[in-house]
Amino acid sequence: GTGKVKGIKTKSGELIDCQFVGLTVGVRPNIDFLKETKLEIDRGILVDEYLATNIPDVYAIGDCVQLRSAPSHRRAIEAVWYVGRMMGETLAKTITGSPTKYQPGYWFNSAKFFDIEYQTYGSVPSVLSDNQGSFYWESTDGKKCIHVVYETGNKKVLGINTFGIRMRHEVWDKWLNQTKTLSYVIENLPEANFDPEFFKRFEPEIQLQYNSEFGENIQISKPTFFQKLFN
Template sequence: MTRYLILGMGVAGIAAAEAIRSTAPGAEILLLSDDPFGYYSRPGLAYYLTGEMAEKQLFPFTIGDFHKLHSRYVQGRATAIFRGERQIEVDGKNRISYDRLLIAVGARALPLTVPGAHLEGVLKLDHMGDARQILQASRRAKHAAVVGGGITALELAEGLLSQRVKTTYLLRGDRYWSSVLDEQESLIVEERLREQGVELIRRAELLEAFGRRGRVEGIRLLDGRALRCDLLAYAIGIQPRVELARDAGLAVDKGILVNECLQTNDPDIFAAGDAAQAYDPLTGRSIIDSLWNPAREQGRVAGLNMAGKKTAYLKSVPFNVTRLAGLTTTIIGAIGRGGRDEDLVGIARGDSETFRSLPDAILAQSGFDVNHLRLMIGRKTLLGALVMGDQTLSMPLQKMIADGADITPIRSRLLARDTRIADVVAEFWKEWSKTPAAA
């Protein structure tokens, strides 16, 4: 009997187990994870902090779902891979053999490295245990400071505020998430945060945390300013867990390098999810895609290939739905600086517009309200979109961008100064969706 060993019990690992079971009904599947909570929705942790989701709602699998997998779960941490023997070491002691191995161990939150980062009350949001710790700490906290520039930092600020903790959000630059949002979009988010009661401090670089008796009591900024706080939450980025693969002699860059079949340079070892740097045949580049849906698809494709059903992983157009200061926001396309879903440029909905040229596209921006649309227009196709508020056009835009819809008939209208961009897109979608190209 073939033994499939999966390291990691996130969405990639579970998707791989499902794919293996669907292809190899009689195979032995083992899942190894050092997370005591097993499989749960990490994107849901933000809603857990705000009280919008109960803890039990974070667990998408029932006992029946696990029974259908006919798999065995082992709690522990893989500490070494012995490729020659096709074995892994667990917790530095026992060994488990495998025929096919999947590394789906994800990524970890980057640690805070300033003096005082070790103090009690300095917290991150990386997994379920962290969320529980934040909720527990917020019961006695009076004033929290939040450090970080992306979605997770904002989720921390909103979560703490919802727990009735006075919250100050430190922005390192001049505005929120400048690598993704344009100035108008940043302003929308910042104004909504202020309305909710979050204090914003711009151009704030953390120098150190200080405290007494081992507990944080405040922070000091690079410019000398000091802020009293009894809770410091941070989200400053993530780092793929590649140490296990590197120590085993597998090819590693920023992530574990895999081909279009999610296979490493060892034919019996595969990688998927946040730890994997997958080859994209469409662009010829290897990329890390740290989103839930790509991780699930990578896990599925890896599982199929492990079970002998050759399948290529094709990176889809990034489609990320999040919430920024209570405003549903969908990001489609990886078209900004750095080429990731975090980096966007666009054409926005409103009355006044300005133009600037890019090498292969034209960018137009306009005024905004709580329903805001920004599009990136190429020569013949839409290259990306950001939709805030009203999500009516999100799925149509995703389809149009993914399928490379020829927007030549409406391109000039989209770039006209008095155009209601959303109306033009809606009209085009109504007709284009009926054509064979949209099938």
């Protein structure tokens, strides 16, 4: 109307007020120049589990790559920085004499949108299936949140999205591999926190909300001496 966005209307007819719209158009490998070569391509350059192409001694890594058989919980093309790094580390081993398969583990990404830092570990679907539940916490100023998805039967955690709070990759990868439960994860959240030392900690608020929502009694984290001093 006035030349500025007021809101968006979703396919289901829901109206969401907003002042800004960000479009995520996605990316695709720009490999047209390879079409006339002997390299096998599809949507990306096709590679096996060693990141080898169909031509001996020619490998491909990064955004341009399409895995011939991606692990069940990963996609064939994953154009993000961490994937490129992991592929580079894997291939370095192979070409220096220790053939190593690319085994990316659980999905993980971390990015920044203006000053909002967000991370994702594992699987956090936007629409939950019947056997999935979720725990959501948001700070009172609305600037930080976490969203954890779990299996309702055994409470096994499937993944987490965080906004404004940084987590440690190795801790979340370990928890997902060890199929930790929701209560374990919430009780041990300080172990995963990767915010700089003097940042305000939100674990006690998160744990209190969890206890009240789930009728449990997990231990509430105590701030360290320096956290008390600076928060």
